[in-house]
Amino acid sequence: MLRPDVFSRPLTWWARGAMVAGLVATAVGAQAQNELPAAQVQALSQKLSQRLPDFPPVQSARTTPMAGLIEIRVGDSVFYTDANGDHIIEGQLIDTRTQRNLTEARLEEINKIDFATLPLRDAIVWRSGNGSRRIAVFSDPNCGYCKQLEREFQKMKDVTVYTFIIPILGPDSRTKADSIWCMKDRTQAWLDWMLQGVTPQRPLGQCATPAQRNLALSQRLRVRGTPAMFFEDGTRLAAAAPMNVIEQRLDRAARASR
Incomplete structure:
Protein backbone atom coordinates (compact mmCIF):
# COMPACT_ATOMS: atom_id res chain seq x y z
CA MET A 1 0.00 0.00 0.00
CA ASN A 111 17.43 3.63 8.35
CA LYS A 112 20.39 2.44 10.41
CA ILE A 113 21.17 4.28 13.62
CA ASP A 114 24.22 4.50 15.86
CA PHE A 115 23.19 2.33 18.80
CA ALA A 116 25.99 3.77 20.92
CA THR A 117 24.38 7.22 20.82
CA LEU A 118 21.09 6.12 22.38
CA PRO A 119 20.53 7.80 25.79
CA LEU A 120 20.20 4.53 27.67
CA ARG A 121 19.82 6.39 30.98
CA ASP A 122 16.28 7.22 29.82
CA ALA A 123 15.36 3.58 29.31
CA ILE A 124 14.03 0.91 31.64
CA VAL A 125 16.59 -1.89 31.68
CA TRP A 126 16.39 -5.58 32.41
CA ARG A 127 18.61 -8.49 31.40
CA SER A 128 18.71 -12.24 31.37
CA GLY A 129 21.77 -14.47 31.57
CA ASN A 130 24.94 -12.64 30.65
CA GLY A 131 22.98 -9.93 28.80
CA SER A 132 25.47 -10.01 25.92
CA ARG A 133 22.91 -9.36 23.18
CA ARG A 134 21.39 -5.88 23.34
CA ILE A 135 18.17 -4.45 21.97
CA ALA A 136 16.38 -1.12 22.41
CA VAL A 137 12.60 -0.96 22.20
CA PHE A 138 10.14 1.92 21.99
CA SER A 139 6.92 0.93 23.74
CA ASP A 140 3.68 2.43 24.97
CA PRO A 141 2.31 0.93 28.20
CA ASN A 142 -1.14 0.56 26.63
CA CYS A 143 0.11 -1.05 23.41
CA GLY A 144 -1.17 -4.62 23.07
CA TYR A 145 1.54 -5.61 20.61
CA CYS A 146 4.15 -4.25 23.03
CA LYS A 147 2.80 -6.53 25.75
CA GLN A 148 2.96 -9.46 23.37
CA LEU A 149 6.56 -8.57 22.52
CA GLU A 150 7.46 -8.29 26.21
CA ARG A 151 6.23 -11.85 26.71
CA GLU A 152 8.47 -13.00 23.86
CA PHE A 153 11.45 -11.30 25.48
CA GLN A 154 10.93 -13.32 28.65
CA LYS A 155 11.69 -16.51 26.71
CA MET A 156 15.09 -15.29 25.54
CA LYS A 157 18.47 -15.90 27.10
CA ASP A 158 21.54 -13.70 27.36
CA VAL A 159 19.77 -10.49 26.34
CA THR A 160 19.65 -6.93 27.67
CA VAL A 161 16.49 -5.00 26.85
CA TYR A 162 16.38 -1.20 26.99
CA THR A 163 12.81 0.07 26.89
CA PHE A 164 12.12 3.68 25.98
CA ILE A 165 8.55 4.39 27.08
CA ILE A 166 6.78 6.74 24.67
CA PRO A 167 3.21 7.55 25.77
CA ILE A 168 1.55 8.00 22.37
CA LEU A 169 -1.81 6.29 22.92
CA GLY A 170 -3.46 8.92 25.08
CA PRO A 171 -3.35 10.59 28.50
CA ASP A 172 -3.59 7.30 30.40
CA SER A 173 -0.40 6.13 28.70
CA ARG A 174 1.41 9.19 30.05
CA THR A 175 0.00 8.59 33.54
CA LYS A 176 1.17 4.97 33.52
CA ALA A 177 4.55 5.87 32.02
CA ASP A 178 5.24 8.47 34.71
CA SER A 179 4.01 6.23 37.51
CA ILE A 180 6.17 3.31 36.38
CA TRP A 181 9.25 5.48 36.01
CA CYS A 182 8.86 6.97 39.46
CA MET A 183 8.52 3.64 41.25
CA LYS A 184 11.43 2.53 43.42
CA ASP A 185 11.90 -0.52 41.18
CA ARG A 186 10.77 0.80 37.79
CA THR A 187 11.88 -2.35 35.97
CA GLN A 188 9.68 -4.57 38.11
CA ALA A 189 6.79 -2.12 37.87
CA TRP A 190 7.07 -2.18 34.07
CA LEU A 191 7.15 -5.97 33.90
CA ASP A 192 4.29 -6.32 36.40
CA TRP A 193 2.10 -4.10 34.25
CA MET A 194 3.09 -5.44 30.83
CA LEU A 195 3.04 -9.13 31.79
CA GLN A 196 0.43 -9.36 34.54
CA GLY A 197 -1.68 -6.23 34.24
CA VAL A 198 -0.76 -4.97 37.70
CA THR A 199 -1.66 -1.28 37.54
CA PRO A 200 1.26 0.88 38.64
CA GLN A 201 0.48 2.95 41.69
CA ARG A 202 1.26 6.63 41.55
CA PRO A 203 4.08 7.11 44.05
CA LEU A 204 3.96 9.81 46.68
CA GLY A 205 5.58 13.03 45.53
CA GLN A 206 6.85 13.67 42.05
CA CYS A 207 9.93 12.78 40.09
CA ALA A 208 11.40 13.91 36.79
CA THR A 209 10.62 11.51 33.95
CA PRO A 210 12.16 11.14 30.50
CA ALA A 211 8.80 11.01 28.70
CA GLN A 212 9.31 14.19 26.67
CA ARG A 213 12.91 13.32 25.84
CA ASN A 214 11.84 9.86 24.72
CA LEU A 215 9.12 11.30 22.52
CA ALA A 216 11.61 13.71 20.94
CA LEU A 217 14.06 10.84 20.42
CA SER A 218 11.39 8.71 18.76
CA GLN A 219 10.60 11.56 16.37
CA ARG A 220 14.27 11.99 15.45
CA LEU A 221 14.52 8.27 14.75
CA ARG A 222 11.26 8.36 12.75
CA VAL A 223 9.50 5.89 15.01
CA ARG A 224 5.92 5.92 13.75
CA GLY A 225 4.37 3.38 16.07
CA THR A 226 4.98 0.88 18.84
CA PRO A 227 6.67 -1.44 19.30
CA ALA A 228 9.79 -0.42 17.38
CA MET A 229 13.03 -2.30 17.93
CA PHE A 230 16.64 -1.27 17.32
CA PHE A 231 19.45 -3.81 17.34
CA GLU A 232 23.07 -3.31 18.32
CA ASP A 233 24.20 -3.18 14.68
CA GLY A 234 21.91 -0.16 14.15
CA THR A 235 19.19 -1.96 12.21
CA ARG A 236 15.55 -1.66 13.13
CA LEU A 237 12.41 -3.75 13.16
CA ALA A 238 9.35 -1.52 13.11
CA ALA A 239 6.80 -4.03 14.36
CA ALA A 240 6.28 -6.90 16.74
CA ALA A 241 7.82 -10.11 15.43
CA PRO A 242 7.99 -13.80 16.34
CA MET A 243 10.66 -14.92 18.75
CA ASN A 244 12.71 -16.74 16.09
CA VAL A 245 12.95 -13.59 13.95
CA ILE A 246 14.10 -11.47 16.89
CA GLU A 247 16.60 -14.15 17.93
CA GLN A 248 18.11 -14.20 14.43
CA ARG A 249 18.39 -10.42 14.37
CA LEU A 250 19.94 -10.35 17.85
CA ASP A 251 22.54 -12.95 16.88
CA ARG A 252 23.39 -11.17 13.64
CA ALA A 253 23.73 -7.82 15.40
CA ALA A 254 25.89 -9.31 18.16
CA ARG A 255 28.26 -10.84 15.60
CA ALA A 256 28.49 -7.57 13.68
CA SER A 257 29.29 -5.64 16.86
CA ARG A 258 32.20 -7.81 17.97
Missing part, protein backbone atom coordinates in the same frame (compact mmCIF):
# COMPACT_ATOMS: atom_id res chain seq x y z
CA LEU A 2 1.10 3.51 -0.65
CA ARG A 3 1.77 5.65 2.37
CA PRO A 4 -0.68 8.56 2.75
CA ASP A 5 2.04 10.73 4.28
CA VAL A 6 4.00 10.57 1.04
CA PHE A 7 1.35 11.00 -1.65
CA SER A 8 -1.97 12.76 -2.00
CA ARG A 9 -5.07 10.63 -2.51
CA PRO A 10 -5.30 11.20 -6.31
CA LEU A 11 -1.77 9.88 -6.75
CA THR A 12 -2.32 6.90 -4.49
CA TRP A 13 -4.57 4.91 -6.81
CA TRP A 14 -2.42 5.80 -9.84
CA ALA A 15 0.82 4.63 -8.26
CA ARG A 16 -0.76 1.51 -6.81
CA GLY A 17 -1.38 0.27 -10.33
CA ALA A 18 2.25 0.83 -11.18
CA MET A 19 3.33 -1.09 -8.11
CA VAL A 20 2.93 -4.39 -9.98
CA ALA A 21 6.14 -3.67 -11.86
CA GLY A 22 7.95 -3.16 -8.57
CA LEU A 23 6.91 -6.62 -7.42
CA VAL A 24 8.37 -8.30 -10.48
CA ALA A 25 11.70 -9.93 -9.64
CA THR A 26 14.72 -8.88 -11.63
CA ALA A 27 16.18 -11.55 -13.87
CA VAL A 28 18.80 -9.46 -15.61
CA GLY A 29 22.54 -9.56 -15.13
CA ALA A 30 23.90 -7.77 -12.10
CA GLN A 31 25.39 -4.35 -12.61
CA ALA A 32 27.08 -1.94 -10.25
CA GLN A 33 24.87 0.33 -8.19
CA ASN A 34 26.25 3.81 -8.70
CA GLU A 35 25.08 7.12 -7.27
CA LEU A 36 23.79 9.49 -9.93
CA PRO A 37 25.47 12.91 -10.31
CA ALA A 38 23.91 15.72 -8.27
CA ALA A 39 22.77 17.50 -11.44
CA GLN A 40 20.86 14.44 -12.62
CA VAL A 41 19.26 13.95 -9.21
CA GLN A 42 18.16 17.59 -9.19
CA ALA A 43 16.71 17.26 -12.69
CA LEU A 44 14.73 14.16 -11.68
CA SER A 45 13.47 15.86 -8.53
CA GLN A 46 12.36 18.95 -10.44
CA LYS A 47 10.56 16.94 -13.09
CA LEU A 48 8.72 14.82 -10.53
CA SER A 49 7.72 17.84 -8.44
CA GLN A 50 6.40 19.61 -11.54
CA ARG A 51 4.32 16.64 -12.65
CA LEU A 52 3.39 15.45 -9.15
CA PRO A 53 3.19 18.51 -6.87
CA ASP A 54 2.76 16.38 -3.74
CA PHE A 55 5.86 14.29 -4.40
CA PRO A 56 8.63 15.15 -1.88
CA PRO A 57 12.11 16.22 -2.98
CA VAL A 58 14.44 13.44 -4.10
CA GLN A 59 17.42 13.25 -1.75
CA SER A 60 19.55 10.87 -3.78
CA ALA A 61 19.33 8.48 -6.71
CA ARG A 62 21.32 5.51 -7.93
CA THR A 63 21.22 2.76 -10.48
CA THR A 64 19.92 -0.70 -9.58
CA PRO A 65 20.92 -4.20 -10.75
CA MET A 66 17.92 -4.04 -13.10
CA ALA A 67 18.92 -2.26 -16.29
CA GLY A 68 17.15 1.08 -16.77
CA LEU A 69 15.63 1.15 -13.30
CA ILE A 70 16.68 4.01 -11.01
CA GLU A 71 16.27 3.94 -7.23
CA ILE A 72 15.33 7.29 -5.69
CA ARG A 73 15.44 8.02 -1.99
CA VAL A 74 12.66 10.11 -0.46
CA GLY A 75 13.05 10.55 3.29
CA ASP A 76 13.31 7.10 4.81
CA SER A 77 11.66 5.42 1.81
CA VAL A 78 12.75 4.38 -1.66
CA PHE A 79 10.90 4.38 -4.96
CA TYR A 80 11.90 3.43 -8.48
CA THR A 81 11.78 5.38 -11.71
CA ASP A 82 13.24 5.44 -15.20
CA ALA A 83 16.05 7.76 -16.21
CA ASN A 84 13.58 10.34 -17.50
CA GLY A 85 11.30 10.29 -14.48
CA ASP A 86 8.31 9.33 -16.63
CA HIS A 87 7.12 6.58 -14.29
CA ILE A 88 7.18 5.97 -10.55
CA ILE A 89 7.04 2.53 -8.93
CA GLU A 90 6.58 1.66 -5.28
CA GLY A 91 7.22 -1.97 -4.46
CA GLN A 92 9.76 -4.68 -3.72
CA LEU A 93 12.70 -5.35 -6.02
CA ILE A 94 13.80 -8.97 -5.62
CA ASP A 95 16.75 -10.79 -7.13
CA THR A 96 15.33 -14.16 -8.22
CA ARG A 97 18.74 -15.80 -8.38
CA THR A 98 19.52 -15.19 -4.71
CA GLN A 99 15.93 -14.54 -3.54
CA ARG A 100 17.29 -11.42 -1.85
CA ASN A 101 14.89 -8.57 -1.28
CA LEU A 102 16.96 -5.63 -2.53
CA THR A 103 14.41 -3.04 -1.42
CA GLU A 104 14.32 -4.38 2.13
CA ALA A 105 18.12 -4.44 2.29
CA ARG A 106 18.33 -0.86 1.07
CA LEU A 107 15.75 0.39 3.57
CA GLU A 108 17.67 -1.33 6.35
CA GLU A 109 20.82 0.48 5.24
CA ILE A 110 19.11 3.88 4.97
